[in-house]
Amino acid sequence: MPTSWADSVENAAAGGTGGGRPAYVPPHLRNRPPSSDSSAAAVQSGPSGGNVPLGGNRWSAPRNEFSRSGYGGGGGGRSGGWNNRIGGWDRGREREANPFGNDDEVEPDVGEQQNTGINFDAYEDIPVETSGDNVPPPVNTFADIDLGDALNKNIQRCKYVKPTPVQRHAIPISLAGRDLMACAQTGSGKTAAFCFPIISGIMTGQFAQRAPRMPRMACPLALILSPTRELSCQIHEEARKFSYQTGVKVVVAYGGAPINQQLRELERGVDILVATPGRLVDLLERARVSLQMIRYLALDEADRMLDMGFEPQIRKIVQQMDMPPPGMRQTMLFSATFPKEIQRLASDFLANYIFLAVGRVGSSTDLIMQRVEYVQESDKRSHLMDLLHAQRANGTHGKQALTLVFVETKKGADSLEYWLCSNGFPATTIHGDRSQMEREQALRSFKSGHTPILVATDVAARGLDIPHVAHVVNFDLPNDIDDYVHRIGRTGRAGKSGLATAFFNENNSNMARSLSELMQEANQEVPAWLTRFAARAVYSGGKNRRGGGGRFGGRDFRRDPTYNRGGADYYGGGGGGNMSSGYGAPSGGYGGAYGSGVTSAWD
Numbered sequence: 001m002p003t004s005w006a007d008s009v010e011n012a013a014a015g016g017t018g019g020g021r022p023a024y025v026p027p028h029l030r031n032r033p034p035s036s037d038s039s040a041a042a043v044q045s046g047p048s049g050g051n052v053p054l055g056g057n058r059w060s061a062p063r064n065e066f067s068r069s070g071y072g073g074g075g076g077g078r079s080g081g082w083n084n085r086i087g088g089w090d091r092g093r094e095r096e097a098n099p100f101g102n103d104d105e106v107e108p109d110v111g112e113q114q115n116t117g118i119n120f121d122a123y124e125d126i127p128v129e130t131s132g133d134n135v136p137p138p139v140n141t142f143a144d145i146d147l148g149d150a151l152n153k154n155i156q157r158c159k160y161v162k163p164t165p166v167q168r169h170a171i172p173i174s175l176a177g178r179d180l181m182a183c184a185q186t187g188s189g190k191t192a193a194f195c196f197p198i199i200s201g202i203m204t205g206q207f208a209q210r211a212p213r214m215p216r217m218a219c220p221l222a223l224i225l226s227p228t229r230e231l232s233c234q235i236h237e238e239a240r241k242f243s244y245q246t247g248v249k250v251v252v253a254y255g256g257a258p259i260n261q262q263l264r265e266l267e268r269g270v271d272i273l274v275a276t277p278g279r280l281v282d283l284l285e286r287a288r289v290s291l292q293m294i295r296y297l298a299l300d301e302a303d304r305m306l307d308m309g310f311e312p313q314i315r316k317i318v319q320q321m322d323m324p325p326p327g328m329r330q331t332m333l334f335s336a337t338f339p340k341e342i343q344r345l346a347s348d349f350l351a352n353y354i355f356l357a358v359g360r361v362g363s364s365t366d367l368i369m370q371r372v373e374y375v376q377e378s379d380k381r382s383h384l385m386d387l388l389h390a391q392r393a394n395g396t397h398g399k400q401a402l403t404l405v406f407v408e409t410k411k412g413a414d415s416l417e418y419w420l421c422s423n424g425f426p427a428t429t430i431h432g433d434r435s436q437m438e439r440e441q442a443l444r445s446f447k448s449g450h451t452p453i454l455v456a457t458d459v460a461a462r463g464l465d466i467p468h469v470a471h472v473v474n475f476d477l478p479n480d481i482d483d484y485v486h487r488i489g490r491t492g493r494a495g496k497s498g499l500a501t502a503f504f505n506e507n508n509s510n511m512a513r514s515l516s517e518l519m520q521e522a523n524q525e526v527p528a529w530l531t532r533f534a535a536r537a538v539y540s541g542g543k544n545r546r547g548g549g550g551r552f553g554g555r556d557f558r559r560d561p562t563y564n565r566g567g568a569d570y571y572g573g574g575g576g577g578n579m580s581s582g583y584g585a586p587s588g589g590y591g592g593a594y595g596s597g598v599t600s601a602w603d
């Protein structure tokens with residue numbers, strides 16, 4: 001019986017290989033004496049079996065301003081690319097904290113009884129669409145791509161046995177030096193899909209060194225931007241694990257936390273900077289960070305990063321500071337949702353890019369069981385109480401499974417938290433009016449199961465990977481179906497099953513059609529009353545922002561019949577590709593559509 005990657009991970013975690021972590025050695029390194037021979041990293045086994053120069057076409061012809069003089073230190077050390085660092089991580093490697101803690105430590109078993117329905121075979125059949133010129137073929141195993149010994153070791157430490165579908169496709173594309181717009185379902189491993197090529201590229205690359213303009217100015221080689229502080233912290237933690245003992249230094253900068261500490265970290269040297277846009281703009285304006293050395297730019301939750309709330313900041317960072325232009329850097333955009341208008345906007349930042357969709361763009365995974373219940377506003381609290389009581393009764397040892405409750409407003413979050421606590425359900429909140437310390441404390445308390453109910457605004461909707469979230473309740477539905485997709489995606493992650501319940505009433509009529517379509521796509525049972533609401537929405541001209549035609553935009557916008565803006569701009573033909581075709585900031589052709597999705601909680 002075929003096993004999925006999540007099955008394998010579960011088996012590994014359960015010690016299915018006979019105790020301890022499996023001593024995995026990639027096939028191409030077996031029977032090889034231990035060696036730090038850097039030439040080993042200079043070639044990678046191509047997916048078809050042939051040897052492909054690692055990154056050989058990454059900075060070819062138009063990019064060779066930054067060409068490398070060789071491939072150094074495949075096994076972890078690097079001889080170049082340390083830009084402005086005085087000591088570098090190599091010298092202080094003994095001081096590098098082990099982000100895995102105790103290597104043999106297993107995850108805490110909070111709510112272990114939840115989310116155990118492994119069904120990763122569902123991911124195996126998922127339709128994949130790629131478009132663009134000369135798309136590199138996918139790989140089947142991590143061993144098919146030589147990411148370097150040190151990174152491979154960290155992949156084992158993470159207990160990743162097999163790449164997820166988005167990783168199978170995205171990693172070879174990125175390793176080939178191509179720009180990428182990738183869309184894959186929530187919880188399907190996008191973080192590693194953009195981190196691995198960046199870390200591997202920095203490990204093996206020797207980028208031309210340039211003196212910084214100011215001695216205390218940090219010059220990272222890679223920039224990863226994400227919309228929230230918590231998500232940036234999470235990406236930082238993940239990236240630190242992936243880059244442990246590789247010599248690659250990862251630093252995070254985000255708002256709400258003391259800037260001085262972050263400045264000190266930056267001064268110690270940085271290869272990969274993970275940041276929220278607001279704090280990064282601050283650092284750029286203080287001339288404490290320069291983007292002149294950037295070779296990799298990744299936008300996580302890219303559609304959010306390019307919507308009205310963030311687009312001006314992103315344009316400032318990417319286009320108006322000293323970052324190399326498209327074609328001179330490698331740009332990777334990732335999200336679970338990618339509306340066409342955002343795809344169009346995003347192409348400003350890309351050169352000759354490949355579009356990758358794993359599953360339909362914006363679809364939810366069918367690992368999440370979705371339920372919609374008709375609940376009047378005034379009945380929502382008692383209805384929630386019923387759900388929580390039922391859940392508690394079903395949990396082992398009367399333990400409350402982790403439940404994430406989304407509400408519309410910060411005030412609504414506080415008041416619901418108070419009400420839940422008063423009724424014997426330990427709850428906490430996360431929203432934009434809480435201090436950063438409170439937000440982080442709330443998240444910790446939720447993760448540990450101390451307060452198993454987290455009431456949240458959209459600030460927690462995207463990206464957060466909290467193990468064992470068994471149930472997401474949309475107490476207030478969002479106005480945007482993509483926000484719904486991200487919210488419910490906090491459960492049913494990494495191949496595990498989850499439950500999402502939405503309270504629906506007349507106030508949500510505008511969501512009826514997109515919600516029922518989304519549920520149908522994910523093979524969920526759509527209640528008859530919701531279908532009737534949806535039909536009414538059609539007749540009253542209800543518009544689906546995914547195109548108005550009722551079907552979700554599941555593909556590269558460049559394939560649209562309406563796409564006639566001069567394909568050469570988009571496909572770039574080698575390096576140029578920077579489209580300046582009138583999608584510029586404020587008048588950019590999609591005003592209004594996002595109003596409801598933008599909240600002050602984002603930073």
Ligand SMILES: Nc1ncnc2c1ncn2[C@@H]1O[C@H](COP(=O)(O)OP(=O)(O)OP(=O)(O)O)[C@@H](O)[C@H]1O
Nearest residue numbers: 160162163164186187188189190191336463465494
């Ligand atoms: N190859 C793998 N094998 C096993 N687990 C994996 C693998 N890749 C990623 N994971 C795990 O899957 C979980 C989800 O990954 P990640 O947070 O990157 O998802 P995502 O696609 O970015 O989700 P979202 O769209 O919500 O941001 C994480 O806990 C991660 O450690």
